[in-house]
Amino acid sequence: MSNDIIHKTAEKVAALRDHFIHHERFELLEARFAMLVAKRLSDLDAGRSSEAHGLALSGPSGTGKSAAMHHLLAGVGQQLSTTRHWDAPIISLRVPSPATLKFVGYTLLRALGYQISSERQAWYIWDLVRHHLKERQVLFVHLDEAQDLASRGTKHELNAVASMLKTLMTDPDWPVGIILSGTPELEDILNHDPQLARRMQTVHFNSLSPVAHGNDVLDLVENYCKRAGLPPAPGIVEPAHGERLIHAAANQFGLVIELTLAAIEQAFLNGARQLASRDFARAYHLRTACDDSFNPFIIPDFYRVDARQVFSREKR
Ligand SMILES: Nc1ncnc2c1ncn2[C@@H]1O[C@H](COP(=O)(O)OP(=O)(O)O)[C@@H](O)[C@H]1O
Ligand SMILES: [Mg+2]
Structure with a gap:
């Protein structure tokens, strides 16, 4: 097989891979998210400080959740940056391992473009996270592979992370909507904390x-x-x-x-x-x-x- 064929094939397949296929389930997800964005913007415009709401997308591995979230958030993020001139309306990251409160906060802070020593205490890191979320006017934080929040850490850590997510959504100064995506085990986080569940809608991608x-x-x-x-x-x-x-x-x-x-x-x-x-x-x-x-x-x-x-x- 010639190098030329290999090279051309790789290029053509990469171009096909870049193309996102719209499907019915995606449209439902898109519509739900559009509603969340619209509510948050109207609260902001009216100067209302109501709490933010979020969304959880669950489904088996390989069903297309990460691809759907990436496509959705890139589109909405782009639209918000041009119409509202915000530089980072949506922050998206994969839940790190270990999924402790401190390490999740540290990773989020890095995603916000801010680096500190990981020697800092969890409360200090999260104070900074909240400060930068407001400073950069972040409307939504997306955590992919969110089931790892429930499965990797201890029960104590799960409590701490769930309560921090709730705190972000109810911050009176700058509430931030949380988007979770992952395998169905992520629903354990919501089942574990009814107050968090109340603020989240769920969408499921079936097999x-x-x-x-x-x-x-x-x-x-x-x-x-x-x-x-x-x-x-x-x-x-x-x-x-x-x-x-x-x-x-x-x-x-x-x-x-x-x-x-x-x-x-x-x-x-x-x-x-x-x-x-x-x-x-x-x-x-x-x-x-x-x-x-x-x-x-x-x-x-x-x-x-x-x-x-x-x-x-x-x-x-
Ligand atoms: N709507 C889509 N259009 C194009 N490629 C997709 C689409 N949904 C999934 N894929 C591709 O299928 C593969 C698996 O999807 P992924 O989003 O990683 O699944 P999940 O996150 O649910 O495990 C990836 O290579 C991804 O690029
Ligand atoms: Mg995925």
Whole structure:
């Protein structure tokens, strides 16, 4: 394989990866967030100091939560920076490990562009966080992989973090809305603290079902084929391929996209004129190292393969 083909393939696939696919669940999330932003702006404009509200997005790993939040927050952040001239209306970060009160505060402070020694006490760090949130007019703080707040720390730390999030939302001077995204375990944080839960709406991204979403997934594959300039072989626009693909992706929307992009990459690398089932089989093999007898794109009784296990093994 020539370096030229590898280089061109990498470029084309990177461009496809950059494109965000709008979907129904995203629109719901977008609408809920737009409402939160509108309320907060109208309170600000009217000089009302009511508490801020937040949103929690939960769903299984690989369903597309991080991608959705990134796309949503980048869009709204951009809009607010141009219309309101704020430089940092939304701060987004991944929950650090260990997810202690002090380390979460320290990481947030760094995301606000402020560095201090981590030797400082937690209360001091959080005082600074609150000061900078107000100073920079931050409206929302987004914490991705928020389930780690509940699972990694001790119960005592969870109490402390939940109460700090509540404090940020109810700050009379400058309330900040909290956006959490992560696996369904993040709901433990909300269940743990009813006062926090009262201020948060939840949105859930469900898994796909091979039967109900087979056609949507075929549309998605066709859409990617069009963008890639690579026509689909007849076999992969058949309903059976949609079912296979969903099953192979452990029923997760984001993993369907990843497998499709990996298949397109294989087709380009092999100089194919069409995107075919064998490209999906190769992509699956490369991703999972499973042999042909466990490859859902090869065997007829593909439901026998437990793709969930394959992908959860990968995440560990
Ligand atoms: N709407 C989308 N458009 C394009 N790519 C997406 C979309 N949703 C997810 N993906 C891709 O799918 C993969 C998994 O999504 P991710 O957001 O990381 O899942 P999660 O955060 O739920 O575990 C990522 O490579 C991501 O870029
Ligand atoms: Mg994620």
